[in-house]
Amino acid sequence: MSARETAGDRPRPGGLAPAAVALAATLAVVGWLLLGAPGNLYVGYAGGPIAMAAAVVACWQVGSTAPLPRAVRSFWRQLRYAGVFLLISAVISLLRANNNTGLSPYVGLPMLAGVVILMVAMLRLPFGERTALGWLRALLDGATVAVASTLIFWYVVLDLAPPGTSLVARIAAAVVGVSGVLLLVVIGKAAAAPSAAVHPASLRVLAVAPLVDMAGTILLIAGEQRGRLTLSVLALPLVALSMAVSAHLQRREPGAPAQPVIGAAQRSIFNLLPFIAVTATAALVVSVSAQEMSTRQRTVIIGAVLIAGFVVARQLLSLHENNIALRGIRRQQAELERLALSDNLTGLLNRTGFGMALAERIDERLPATALLIDIDDFKMINDTLGPAAGDQLLYHLGQRLREHCRPGEPAARLGGDEYAVLLPTDDPVVAEAATARLLAGLGEPFRIGDQQLLLHASAGIAVAADGESADEVQRNADIAMYAAKESGKASWVRFEPRMRQDMTLHARLAGELHDAIVQGQLRLVYQPVFDLETGALHGAEALVRWRHPTRGFVSPGDFIPVAERSGLIVPLGSWVLREACEQLARWRAAFGPGAIEAINVNVAVRQLRDGGFVDEVAAVLSETGLTSRNLIIEVTESSVVDGWQVRETLQALHEMGVRLALDDFGTGQSSLSLLRAFPVDVLKLDKSFVDGIAEGADRGRLAVAAAVAQLAEYLQLKAVAEGIENAEQLERLREMGYRYGQGFFMAKPLPAEECGKLMSAPPVQVGVSSA
Numbered sequence: 001m002s003a004r005e006t007a008g009d010r011p012r013p014g015g016l017a018p019a020a021v022a023l024a025a026t027l028a029v030v031g032w033l034l035l036g037a038p039g040n041l042y043v044g045y046a047g048g049p050i051a052m053a054a055a056v057v058a059c060w061q062v063g064s065t066a067p068l069p070r071a072v073r074s075f076w077r078q079l080r081y082a083g084v085f086l087l088i089s090a091v092i093s094l095l096r097a098n099n100n101t102g103l104s105p106y107v108g109l110p111m112l113a114g115v116v117i118l119m120v121a122m123l124r125l126p127f128g129e130r131t132a133l134g135w136l137r138a139l140l141d142g143a144t145v146a147v148a149s150t151l152i153f154w155y156v157v158l159d160l161a162p163p164g165t166s167l168v169a170r171i172a173a174a175v176v177g178v179s180g181v182l183l184l185v186v187i188g189k190a191a192a193a194p195s196a197a198v199h200p201a202s203l204r205v206l207a208v209a210p211l212v213d214m215a216g217t218i219l220l221i222a223g224e225q226r227g228r229l230t231l232s233v234l235a236l237p238l239v240a241l242s243m244a245v246s247a248h249l250q251r252r253e254p255g256a257p258a259q260p261v262i263g264a265a266q267r268s269i270f271n272l273l274p275f276i277a278v279t280a281t282a283a284l285v286v287s288v289s290a291q292e293m294s295t296r297q298r299t300v301i302i303g304a305v306l307i308a309g310f311v312v313a314r315q316l317l318s319l320h321e322n323n324i325a326l327r328g329i330r331r332q333q334a335e336l337e338r339l340a341l342s343d344n345l346t347g348l349l350n351r352t353g354f355g356m357a358l359a360e361r362i363d364e365r366l367p368a369t370a371l372l373i374d375i376d377d378f379k380m381i382n383d384t385l386g387p388a389a390g391d392q393l394l395y396h397l398g399q400r401l402r403e404h405c406r407p408g409e410p411a412a413r414l415g416g417d418e419y420a421v422l423l424p425t426d427d428p429v430v431a432e433a434a435t436a437r438l439l440a441g442l443g444e445p446f447r448i449g450d451q452q453l454l455l456h457a458s459a460g461i462a463v464a465a466d467g468e469s470a471d472e473v474q475r476n477a478d479i480a481m482y483a484a485k486e487s488g489k490a491s492w493v494r495f496e497p498r499m500r501q502d503m504t505l506h507a508r509l510a511g512e513l514h515d516a517i518v519q520g521q522l523r524l525v526y527q528p529v530f531d532l533e534t535g536a537l538h539g540a541e542a543l544v545r546w547r548h549p550t551r552g553f554v555s556p557g558d559f560i561p562v563a564e565r566s567g568l569i570v571p572l573g574s575w576v577l578r579e580a581c582e583q584l585a586r587w588r589a590a591f592g593p594g595a596i597e598a599i600n601v602n603v604a605v606r607q608l609r610d611g612g613f614v615d616e617v618a619a620v621l622s623e624t625g626l627t628s629r630n631l632i633i634e635v636t637e638s639s640v641v642d643g644w645q646v647r648e649t650l651q652a653l654h655e656m657g658v659r660l661a662l663d664d665f666g667t668g669q670s671s672l673s674l675l676r677a678f679p680v681d682v683l684k685l686d687k688s689f690v691d692g693i694a695e696g697a698d699r700g701r702l703a704v705a706a707a708v709a710q711l712a713e714y715l716q717l718k719a720v721a722e723g724i725e726n727a728e729q730l731e732r733l734r735e736m737g738y739r740y741g742q743g744f745f746m747a748k749p750l751p752a753e754e755c756g757k758l759m760s761a762p763p764v765q766v767g768v769s770s771a
């Protein structure tokens, strides 16, 4: 469905009434002629003024219609003036109905004025080539046609005029006739302009006017009595009818077409006009020379005409060759345009194509919604299947999307695993229904080779609001899509303006975080991990803190996600790793065997994906004088399912002897299978399971907490309970078999110095007394 097919803000069709009046008047004249012109001649001539008055009204209506470009409106205003002169001519014809022999100057002169104004109006339309060369070419074409048609009029048409015809009438007739031919050339030029402003159908209908003008002049001056009568009563109504219909068409289709309004075939006919003129003149010269010259003179003339003929033929040949070359270039250009706008893997639109389609709807003030779809965890699938199968999957995804799109909902692949659909609506409910339909379509299993794959996707929906550009709408959809991903994937989120504020805040935070790393605003605190049986200090987890110069303390819960998204987590994480290891080295130097053996450092998935992480760890350990036994790396469950690169990094760290802890254990999706696939040493039971434990209200959580302890025992892993806040929790966890724990109840995250004090002090009796 093209944009124009959608009902919307197209102006109401109008201007039909004047066209109907002009048609009625013309038909009445035709009827009158068919009946053998009964009664008074005034009856026949009355059609002209009526039809022409209607045409003037029609042009006036278009000239004052608001949604048209200025150039087009002014064109129709000039046509209205032309119509007024033709109307004068029609009224004079009516008044002189009874002594109408040949063309009278009173009728001819206003008619000529009308034709000239028409021609000027056409010439003022935007031509393709307003260069000096373009004008010169147009002038030469015009001059050729004018000279040829003048000669033909003078020799042929005026020769046939009745002997009594006055010189003024002859000249007027010749000028009006020649103007008709020239007008045809000008209409052709206007219609062939690459950015034709006036509607194509309108221009085509207007071409009736010069044709009638030429035929009319010829018949008026040289025709039979009956033919002359026919045209003298019918010519002006026909011209008026063409103007009124043309105006009506323009009002119905106010949009200017992007393509030239006439096709290549018609264009070449217009290009041929000068050659036709030359040929006609040559024929005239030969025939005149046959009547009025001696054989010698005639031979020279015929030779000259032949040479002119050869030159013309030669020119036609090059014109033909040019046309063929031009067609080839156009075809290539169209193909290039198509390629530039489509995605070569799926054949859907690409990012540029989608942006253009969206911009087009927005420019035309049609309702539009951008829907952005991103496949969840595609990277993992791609890593597992390999790139070839990944491409195949992307292709099938594209086809599936296309199948589930309705007509008028173009689909695009923006790159990677990101797809988009342009929805022709501004109703959020409709847009969400379409999104649900499309996501459900993508949720059906895919068959790649002998594998059956089930995918999920997240989507962002952004309805184009008033005054928003295509770029903004796309960005909004992107923001909403991120929100969908963050809210847990396999869902969609509709954009709301506050999301942009969040996004801006994040962007600003990312900028400031960058400075914070450079300017040393970051600190590490250490939360002790205790042996729950002995109450002894067992280890410590390094946690980053940001003391912002104006905002004050910013929680890692707020800036770690920002750092992850912006990639700043890589330098930040490097700093944390080095600082924590240096601190442990200092403690070990200061407290010897009293110091903790290992330090826990949180590592984000972006760091693991970075190829150099293993080398970095090795370098830091050796530079701080530590061994791999002194470091425990904490990763979250969701980060380790991130593909082969992460898996390899973790394996290499394990082989090096660095221990791995699964953080926030129990909150992820595939906890159990992970334990088999990864070299895990420590399970850290998430705080949420510890929270509900004492009240015993949540049996499910209680069961998970107990199961994790048993699992750890069975697999010989160390189980650590996180976020212990009271004695009761501690007691229950110990009963369940948790050997280690951390939490505010025992100690909050502490500055290095305070944490160090614990290493020289006797063990804190963390509730052990009650045991």
Ligand code: C2E
Residues within 6 Å of the ligand: 527, 542, 543, 544, 555, 556, 557, 560, 573, 576, 602, 603, 604, 634, 663, 664, 722, 723, 724, 725, 742, 743, 744, 745, 749
């Ligand atoms: P996490 O690794 O699970 O760290 C434990 C979080 O729980 C810490 O919050 C800690 O202060 C808090 N916590 C400990 N005991 C209790 C308790 O009894 N009650 C309550 N309410 N909270 C307790 P924090 O320091 O705000 O860190 C939050 C998260 O930020 C961490 O969760 C970790 O995922 C991330 N994070 C912190 N530092 C780093 C870092 O250096 N690198 C990376 N990649 N992530 C970090």
Ligand code: MG
Residues within 6 Å of the ligand: 541, 602, 634, 663
């Ligand atoms: Mg942690």
Ligand code: MG
Residues within 6 Å of the ligand: 663, 664, 684, 686, 687, 722
């Ligand atoms: Mg945790």
